[in-house]
Amino acid sequence: MLRHALGRLLGVLPTLLMLITVAFFLMRVAPGGPFDSEKALPPEIEANLNAKYHLDESLAQQYFRYLGQIAVLDFGPSFQYKDWTVNELIAQGFPVSLTVGLLAMTLAFGVGTLLGITAALRQNTGVDYSLMGLAMLGISIPNFVIAPLLILLLAVYAGWLPAGGWDGGFASMVLPVVTLSLPVTAYVARLTRGSMIEVLNSNFIRTARAKGLPEIVVIRRHALKPALLPVISFMGPATAGMISGSVVIERIFSIPGLGSYFVQGALNRDYTLVMGVVVFYGVLIIILNFIVDLIYAWLNPKIRYDEKR
């Protein structure tokens, strides 16, 4: 188990380096620079600025300089928010994004698995068909369509919830969290249903039933864990999906999270800010995937056993 963990940990380093490299050069390939704006700056000021942020060095120099900084977890100063470092901006925005993200994940996996199990236990009934129909809708309608719809219905017409903004209160969280979690909830529901049905048809469930255990015990003790394993391994990709979703959601609902900074930074060619968010989220996704992997291995006696040998 420990060896498994260490091996995996070493394995992520090249991934991380690749992520940084690709993001770094993609950003530079895009036309425009951080100090382009309508009114042109006097050349000597621009030269000064470029020198201050090392933009006058060769791309390779800048790249290695950046790697060196990141190694000590310093994302550098923001180009756009003059008095802020990227670290400070992340510290500001991330708690907001994290709150929304965690709530959305909890909602998606909690409700998604419950719906999936319900559909599986009522397989081929009206309940099953309507749940899966809804799930199909949830998967196929994109965030940026659901969000305005919900805003119209619940904020504008009904007036129950604010249409946007962020005050850290419950009411301002409902719409963004629900919007963000909907597609994942729908996917988790379908995934859970499928794997639960497969498990319920397996021979070992038949054995458990032959023992005369009540069906509820059969499901809880024998079916739940294997049915949820694929759902657990979906948590990694789901996190990544939620992070990209949050960029859109935070814009739509005007939430001051990392996603908003990211979009702002990209529009302004704020190289360090964009890079900072990319690297930060990249590391986060990798760490979460790693944790999910460990949970999976820990739940699966076969992997545990192979590691013991």
Next chain:
Amino acid sequence: MPLLELVNLDVGFDTPEGEVHAVNELNFSIEAGEALAIVGESGAGKTQSMMAVMGLLADNGHVSGQALFNGNDLLSMGAGELNQHRGSQIAMIFQDPMTSLNPYLSIEKQMIEVVMHHQGLDRAEAHAKAVEMLRAVRIPDPERRIGQYPHEFSGGMRQRAMVAMGLLCEPDLLIADEPTTALDVTVQAQIGHLMSELRQTSNTAIILITHDLGVVAGLCDRVLVMYAGEVVEWGSVEQIYYQPLHPYTRGLLESVPRLDQPDDAVLHAIPGNPPNLLALPDGCKFRDRCPKAHDACREEPPIRQGGEGHSYRCFLERTDE
């Protein structure tokens, strides 16, 4: 009153191609402590008839008729009532030991839950009982082994663990579906021995399903021969072995390898295949493969007496031999 009596048991499966008639009008009974073998080629309906009795048919399956256990019809019971019999009074050992144990639970958890649930034992008592049972089925070092997971057991050990699990509650009826098929000969003998021991000590009745007539002889009193979902011949082991009357039974017996034959003796597997269960022919279902088939066999064959407790489903008279 017989321990288990099947009355006109029919099992069918709905499939996209139509209805599969897996078991047709199955009737038999078994007394307490008796051992009955059900033999027949693969696909004859042996497993599914017992699945129906246990309430374990697949979702597309349906059953009609009666399965009277001590006079109570298992097929018309609600889940709660059926669960009082399953596992405690009737145990079933399944055909496929590799997939019939839960890979995510230790052998211990899978064993103790049976006795804890049905006999109300506490964990320690149940554990002790499970270890004893594993010892009885000759699992080496059972105290340590019981904590392991199924994939740490060999195929033979898994099958023995399945047997042990089935016997934990000292059931009145043990249904064993090809319990020795995956095992080597010595283990086969051990398990056979174990089951006959059980009959003597706790008067457990046994229904042994097998396609191998060879393993039946030592263990069983009576034999039921199934073909295409029907019983075609039934009688005592001696009657079936020494005076088989149905051409199918004879074919089966000729395909059993015998010790008194030279090694290179040709095995007479019965030529041809069983009929399509989606569209069963009228008349005798064995007709296409029967060396004695004649025109009359297009009609439903009668059930004839071959001797005391010995019957077969065929137009041939005993004297036609």
